[in-house]
Amino acid sequence: MSATTLTLAKALNTALRDSMAENNKVLVMGEDVGKLGGVFRITDGLQKDFGEHRVMDTPLAESGIVGTAVGLALRGYRPVVEIQFDGFVFPGFDQIISQVAKVTYRSQGAWKMPMVIRIPFGGGIGAVEHHSESPESFFCHIAGLKVVACANASDGYHMLRQAIACDDPVVFFEPKRRYWQKGEVETATAPTDTFRTVLRRAGTDCTVVSYGPSMAPVLAAGEAAATEGRSLELFDLRSLSPLDLDPIVESVRHTGHLVVVSEAPRETSITSEISARVTELAFHSLQAPVIRVAGFDTPYPPSRLEEMFLPSLDRVLEAVDRSLAY
Amino acid sequence: MSATTLTLAKALNTALRDSMAENNKVLVMGEDVGKLGGVFRITDGLQKDFGEHRVMDTPLAESGIVGTAVGLALRGYRPVVEIQFDGFVFPGFDQIISQVAKVTYRSQGAWKMPMVIRIPFGGGIGAVEHHSESPESFFCHIAGLKVVACANASDGYHMLRQAIACDDPVVFFEPKRRYWQKGEVETATAPTDTFRTVLRRAGTDCTVVSYGPSMAPVLAAGEAAATEGRSLELFDLRSLSPLDLDPIVESVRHTGHLVVVSEAPRETSITSEISARVTELAFHSLQAPVIRVAGFDTPYPPSRLEEMFLPSLDRVLEAVDRSLAY
């Protein structure tokens, strides 16, 4: 079958459908994932086709959702949990850190924990409080979890398929404001490892790395910079933990400049880790310190202010200028 | 009154006692903090002297402890919450991130949130699972919280007094394996700002920064290095968020080398942030990348292995060597 054009939302929905059809141990569970198909419709139609036992509307309790998913995984199922919004994962945080992430280690491998925790994340949709957060950094600090974020429809499909096939727990971040963006998806291609950093644009002057929702302004910045005669090399991390830094270090060796872009508040975040690690690995190549374009160290502001909070084309370009001028 | 020699545990107990005597709005609450005086006896004798309403044995539920403390703070109280062990703060994580940290921002200052969340943290006591963790990095990523860690009896007393007096929520980390270590405490001195980085030893070759339980091996490393003719400049952060980096940047300007030491797993941690920020601020002064001596990116191991997991004198010295040899 050849490539089809799908929205990110539909690509994710298709990945769930294909995984469920392929393996009847795959379950979908969460709040409103049944008849409603999820508030973003990512699970649309799945309950109708796979039944109530494989697509479960759960009681309203995230610790309960994650905690029972742990038990289902022990029983041999492969639960795919939907957290309705980023800001609502925290009631389930204890089960994630104390059980999901540790069961394999604790049992010395007697248990596996094949579980996917899907989290629509990030801002830009004009939502109320707790609906626009970027909590990925918390999960990157938890050993035993794999943390990934998709940025387009094709990765949405293939990364979710890979996450569901993985025998380790994967926290899967979906850029909610890109759900309706269309892209080419080749569902037939044999799956390669999609949990790796990928080059999005080759360049020579400055390396820029990001993931998820911020890839769009980063790609736009690449275009804009080109028109101004600056050549940016752009990477999409895809895997936030573990980090696949080799391609970035390689790039920095020839550009000498690195800008890291993320919506997450800056302090003690994924951008801190990338800055620290790349500096450790490419110290003599760096002609300027790694510059971070990130959310501010404040709670997410009222949505009319989010355009200023979120990394924008302009903020990325300004950071590149600062790095090059350093 | 002149200085007295107290264990860290007794210094903390005295700070609670003095704060409660000074302000009857100060409350202590948690599991087993009453008659038992807490599993580490930090609240020993307080219920006997201040009564059951001011020193409360709560039901066994951390979200309940933190969540009701929020309400008490709104009512005008200054709750000091004890979390029994580091690994048990996570059931309360949602209330901390969604309410404790955001109430002031949400209400545009109409509410204040004067609350202290005390957490005995770190390893080295030969304990079972969940009793030796270093979760401070999670809290450093949460805007609206102040995060501090004490390393000795004097700071234990004065930092806890300051935390209780603070109108913002303070997550207060106590190095449990140092509870029985004695130190001089001058309780009479007028309180200065103790939430700042402090110089512990002046030196010229390499800057080493740490906090809490790891200050001991770092100070020992300073001694050992001196005997080998290497002069280390040692800092105790005390405040983990916000970070007080000026003294460290100053130091790096003349040493050109920085080693950061922490028990917390390395990935996306407080050590990542220090490395990133100091590199941003002192890029041209650094003759080597910031080197991190940290916990491994694994769950906390069985305790017989913790000596290898925890930053030791030897690991600190080896890192200093690597930095100087870079």
Add this chain to the structure above:
Amino acid sequence: MTPGPAADSWIERASSAEEATARGAAGTSALPEPHEVIAGLRATSAARDSVSMLSPEGVFEPHPDFPIDVTPELVKGLYRDMCLVRRFDREGNALQRQGQLGIWVPLLGQEAAQIGAGRALEPQDMAFPSYREHGIAWCRGVDPVDLLGIFRGIDFGTWNPAEKRFHNYTIVIGNQVLNAVGYAMGQRFDGVLGDEATAEATMCFFGDGATSQGDVHEGMVFGAAFNAPVVFYCQNNQWAISEPVEKQTRVPLFKRAAAYGIPGIRVDGNDVLACLAVSRWAMNECRTGNGPVMIEAFTYRMDAHTTSDDPTRYRLADETEAWKLLDPIERVKAFLARSGMADAAFFDQVQAEADELAARFRKHCVDLQTPGPERIFSNVYAESTQQLRDQEADFAAYLDGFADDGAVGGHK
């Protein structure tokens, strides 16, 4: 087979099993089956053990346990409250449709449940809302326009929660229940309970779905453990977004109370007089030191969960139609008219007041100004930090860079 309570539970299980099957079947079919809707209706018109006083037809019958002095002033006041609240609630919906608000959370159908509870509160009492409590806000003296910023993305509500004794809206399901219990513990420690008219208590609001959250359980555990003067007021509007209450529980929610050794009462949530009488009793129990108390207001969410929601995907119009017959305002109007407590002039005047409020509500909304970037950095702490001041200064400098060409860095 088993002792008392267990025996109870057998009965519960049996009955709810029926309901469950009825509802369960629907999960697989695209739309609910007719018998389901009927089940819904049965649940409605005959909610077991429910306290009610004013029938859907507007016939008043006093309840022995919850005496209430039904004066014209009282009933007219409650009617006015409900009409005004419904009016600005509808205006909120309209403003969202017209792009003036990002989202609106309608209370349609829950006016009696909220006005009845809200009017049982004294000025010195404290209230902890969820996000749908516009009627409670109204009773606390919060100007409805102070709600608008939340839904327009300007702020998180502009009333002073400490002065109004009405906490900020809380969106994380269940959080506010624990916060309310803590506040009530403080009231007890302050010694403000007793028979005096100045005695205080706290009421917290949450939904049927929220009862599944650990925080709500822990709230009841702590409330009972510390004899906190708090009323747990659960508005069971039958739905948690797309999930019917049967997904959360096998037994009527008010029966949860017994598990904590506190009284639990189910009241007809569309009967404002019953809600008021029961809430007054419950608050007095708390003020006099007999708290906590749990109330389940059995009502219905007549509109979508929010303006972003599409209920046609998960529930039948018939169900909503049937509940229309139980409208909380209509029955009061009928009662006022039949009893001669109010005349046409009164109804006209309330209507006029409502339109006036709606107009002011709308004007305030469209006039709302977006704050500057300083709002992003303000009040993160009571005692701000150098790190944050630096970050704000850097961003201000960055924005100045665009000052000349006027452009502002907006995310693409």
Add this chain to the structure above:
Amino acid sequence: MTPGPAADSWIERASSAEEATARGAAGTSALPEPHEVIAGLRATSAARDSVSMLSPEGVFEPHPDFPIDVTPELVKGLYRDMCLVRRFDREGNALQRQGQLGIWVPLLGQEAAQIGAGRALEPQDMAFPSYREHGIAWCRGVDPVDLLGIFRGIDFGTWNPAEKRFHNYTIVIGNQVLNAVGYAMGQRFDGVLGDEATAEATMCFFGDGATSQGDVHEGMVFGAAFNAPVVFYCQNNQWAISEPVEKQTRVPLFKRAAAYGIPGIRVDGNDVLACLAVSRWAMNECRTGNGPVMIEAFTYRMDAHTTSDDPTRYRLADETEAWKLLDPIERVKAFLARSGMADAAFFDQVQAEADELAARFRKHCVDLQTPGPERIFSNVYAESTQQLRDQEADFAAYLDGFADDGAVGGHK
């Protein structure tokens, strides 16, 4: 005043208020008052609505609802189980005192509660323990020596939880309840419920203090919502470290069950026959699709919370002495002797077996080897990562640096 359940709750409140005062008074005084201890005793010998069959004096009286065939083999087997478990539990305490273990969590006093429940489990059933369930481990065929590494800091337990159908010990209070419910949901989805001898169910274990945790509530909510074949087995040993059960609840814990529409039964937790009969019934209810069920085993923590705890700070020796009279093993011994089911030879043989086990337990403990650094990095993931392999390699290289002078970097 209020309908059925609420009325119930009034009664509960009244009675538990008494108890509360009795216990509450103690909170302020350094030691419990005598009347408190008495209260404790009253609660014990006459725990309301408690199912019991074998009196403290060893007199057996069948219970109409929970028939059990009391054969010599059965009773002798249960006696042996309890004696052996108590013996290695005591050895664990001794090993800690002698510095061979970092800590030990004693089950002393809870032998009947655990052996009764454990022997109700079939091989195909699943069990989720907390951290005190040495007796359950025994019944699941876990060799006691496989528990030692946990308390010596060598590992997290070396039995295979999947093969033994006995999950790892869970230390974070309440977590395992949700995990157990999920596992039981899976049993239901697998279609292994029914009347066949192969039908499966799950039992999870938690304490009185744990009932306050949100996870335990959510476990019951999910269990009821999905009709999961799970038995919630609460060992109420009267204490959560230093906090008496009155700090957690106003009402008997088994009454929590009614709030979820599931049966709740209180059993004399020191009566192994009652615990067995009730557990068998409950597991069969679950295996045949009538789950969940809650059981409260009313027992007592005879020893400290752990070897690190000092109970003299918060409870009177008298209380413990009084419970000694209710010892779970003594009553079975009396029954066996009086009924002539067993003779001196049997008791001697069990004693000998116990000493043998204790010796093997001790030897295994002192012989345990500390694993190498590779254990730190092993099984973090099912599919390891380059990042972790690099970290392990770096550390190995670092350690090699000390190889010559033999020293290893130990923390100071």
